Amino acid sequence: MSLRRVLALGFKEFLQVWRDPRSLAVALLMPLMQMVLLGYGVSLDIRRVPLCVQDQENSTESRALVEDFVASGWFAITRTLPDNAAVRTAMDREQCIGALVIPVDFSRVLAATGQAPVQSIFDATDTNTTNIAIGYAEGVISLATADFAARWEAAHGTRPTRVGVVDFEPRVWFNEGLDSKNFIIPGVVAVILALVGAQLTSLTISREWERGTMEQLISTPVQPIELMLGKLVPYFAIGLFDAAFCLAAAIFWFRVPFLGSIVTLALTTSLFTFVVLGIGYLISVRIRSQIGASQVALVLTMLPTTLLSGYTFPIDQMPAAIRALTFIVYPRYYVSILRAVFLKGSGVAELAFPMLALTLYAVFIIWVAARAFRKSLD
Amino acid sequence: MSAAPPSVLTEGLTKIFGRFTAVDHIDLSIATGEVMGFIGPNGAGKSTTIRMLCGLLRPSAGRAVVAGFDVARKPEAVRAHIGYMSQKFSLYGDLTVRENLRFFGGLYSVRQSEMAERMRFAITMAGLEGRENALVNTLAGGWKQRLALGCAILHRPPVLFLDEPTSGVEPEARRRFWDLIHDLAAGGVTILVSTHYMDEAEYCNRVALIDRGRLAAIGTPSELRGHALGGALFELACSPLGAALAALHRAPGVIEANVFGDRLHVLLADASAAASLHTLLAAANVRAEAPRPIAPSLEDAFVRLVTRTRRPEAAS
Known part of the structure; x- marks a missing residue:
């Protein structure tokens, strides 16, 4: 293998990208746009859940409970309704996704027994949002309960025998909003790199075929492996730039706590970038039209990456067969690496498995690329 | 060599x-x-x-x-x-x-x-x-x-x-x-x-x-x-061309005769036969000047070679 030829190819490719505004746009603007769209769009955070209230009692105690919901910041009271039929109508009109029903004897029962039921009704058409909203509601109520228990103790000298407006469940749902962002943003970075990286290199070979420059190129002594490495050099630089941009956005803009080391991050990111560009290159070798290659790259990377990388849909909860399938979805390794590096501060030793998997992928790509490209017009 | x-x-x-x-x-x-x-x-x-x-x-x-x-x-x-x-x-x-x-x-x-x-x-x-x-x-x-x-x-x-x-x-x-x-x-x-x-x-x-x-x-x-034609090429100014072509195609020793502009190109098996062309054409009521030997262009040669090599195929 000749380093001279690799560098000659790399420099040529760099000049071509540099002089082509469209390539530059894909290389530099696409990650920015996707970071904004996915970073803000894909979030499990739910704030100001529209909530209706049917307060049948309208006492000091009941109004205080409603006030607790508003004060939490998670709920916004959109309607105060007279009966269940009105709740149904409000949900149909999407004026709220949940309703809090406080019974007519709420404060009386509470004062007498130290425990009073309230009802919450949720629209479960969007199960994800609803689950989270229920969690928030439970949180608000458990706080209210703790507060009530303290007041009861002050008044009666003993704790209430059966504590709780509802059964107390010590969940850390209040951290959920924070957690979901920290959990998702590193995944978003992985997804963006997988999509952009494959797009970058998917056109590199088909462009030579379409412009007629390939015939001259393969009449030279250049070897397939040199062609691949040379072609990847400039895109590797661009890919790392994109990665640095997205990771910086995650840390400084989205404020995801970063506990790991920059070295580990750089090492794993380089490895993943190589794999991603290599996949795009293989697509490019196989498909001779630029449009076709771009489409295939999009389909091959978009679906597996968004669905099976575990960046929003937890891999643990997938059926066994699908879970097995995720092992070939290379972004999953980088998603788990990024989460571990960001949130747990994991080093190379802890990341041995996903790094090994990505390394195997890299070796596999080099092996295939050296064989897939035939210097022939046949 | x-x-x-x-x-x-x-x-x-x-x-x-x-x-x-x-x-x-x-x-x-x-x-x-x-x-x-x-x-x-x-x-x-x-x-x-x-x-x-x-x-x-x-x-x-x-x-x-x-x-x-x-x-x-x-x-x-x-x-x-x-x-x-x-x-x-x-x-x-x-x-x-x-x-x-x-x-x-x-x-x-x-x-x-x-x-x-x-x-x-x-x-x-x-x-x-x-x-x-x-x-x-x-x-x-x-x-x-x-x-x-x-x-x-x-x-x-x-x-x-x-x-x-x-x-x-x-x-x-x-x-x-x-x-x-x-x-x-x-x-x-x-x-x-x-x-x-x-x-x-x-x-x-x-x-x-x-x-x-x-x-x-x-x-x-x-x-x-030289060799591709398998003969000697002459240019012939004569009229009428049609009658001249018909006469030449019947004549012995003429391999090929074609119209080139307002003249004919005649390929003869033997250059010495050129002298007899005049009598032959006169017999067919064609007025003709003396045939002039010309050097064939490569194009002449290629047309001739291609027709010759294709002929056996066409016959089969």
Whole structure:
């Protein structure tokens, strides 16, 4: 293998990208746009859940409970309704996704027994949002309960025998909003790199075929492996730039706590970038039209990456067969690496498995690329 | 003649695409420093042959040895010893003259110490001084072709394959290009050049005529002119032409008679029969001047050769 030829190819490719505004746009603007769209769009955070209230009692105690919901910041009271039929109508009109029903004897029962039921009704058409909203509601109520228990103790000298407006469940749902962002943003970075990286290199070979420059190129002594490495050099630089941009956005803009080391991050990111560009290159070798290659790259990377990388849909909860399938979805390794590096501060030793998997992928790509490209017009 | 092995040798070289035989058992031998012209109609198999010689297409049968290396077994060694200009212009239009040269110099592993000198040589040769930093897309056709030649010879290849290098280039630039070809050949480079311009065949040491994938004839331009016709060619001014043609077609010793403008071209088996033409035509009430011997153009020769080689097929 000749380093001279690799560098000659790399420099040529760099000049071509540099002089082509469209390539530059894909290389530099696409990650920015996707970071904004996915970073803000894909979030499990739910704030100001529209909530209706049917307060049948309208006492000091009941109004205080409603006030607790508003004060939490998670709920916004959109309607105060007279009966269940009105709740149904409000949900149909999407004026709220949940309703809090406080019974007519709420404060009386509470004062007498130290425990009073309230009802919450949720629209479960969007199960994800609803689950989270229920969690928030439970949180608000458990706080209210703790507060009530303290007041009861002050008044009666003993704790209430059966504590709780509802059964107390010590969940850390209040951290959920924070957690979901920290959990998702590193995944978003992985997804963006997988999509952009494959797009970058998917056109590199088909462009030579379409412009007629390939015939001259393969009449030279250049070897397939040199062609691949040379072609990847400039895109590797661009890919790392994109990665640095997205990771910086995650840390400084989205404020995801970063506990790991920059070295580990750089090492794993380089490895993943190589794999991603290599996949795009293989697509490019196989498909001779630029449009076709771009489409295939999009389909091959978009679906597996968004669905099976575990960046929003937890891999643990997938059926066994699908879970097995995720092992070939290379972004999953980088998603788990990024989460571990960001949130747990994991080093190379802890990341041995996903790094090994990505390394195997890299070796596999080099092996295939050296064989897939035939210097022939046949 | 010479004990030196030929630079390019093909034996029964054949290429079949599906059910179409593009190149059909071509035998060629090109000596070192020779300029061999490849002439033939479009689709005759010229490009396919050249591509096989460059290792870009695998021969279906037969073999080819270029610069001492078998194209099927050692294609990489062949590639390192050849320069190739494909039929379609295939440098990078979005790169400058200098960047293209540097790129191909890198691919051919031209030594760094030699690179500056080789680039200067290519730029001077192509007449591109002062345009080193121009994007190739902005150059006119003749310059592009000469730059492509410059890129193909950076590594001093002993063998050069040029596939219709002058097509679409204006006459002045074509002439200049042929000067370059002869300079290179004088330096010992073996050159196989295809063209569909008949006049360019005259510039070649030898010419191979390819038709329907077969080698129809091979020889120096004068050999082809002389022997290809199998007779002596005369020009005849006479009238009326129709009656003259009819009489000549019946006459013994006349191989062929064709209308060329307002005259006839008559091919006779024996030049001495020309004297008797006058009496023969007078008998058919044709007024004729004395037949004038003419040197056939290569085009005459090729038309004749192609009709002759195709005839057995047409009969079967």
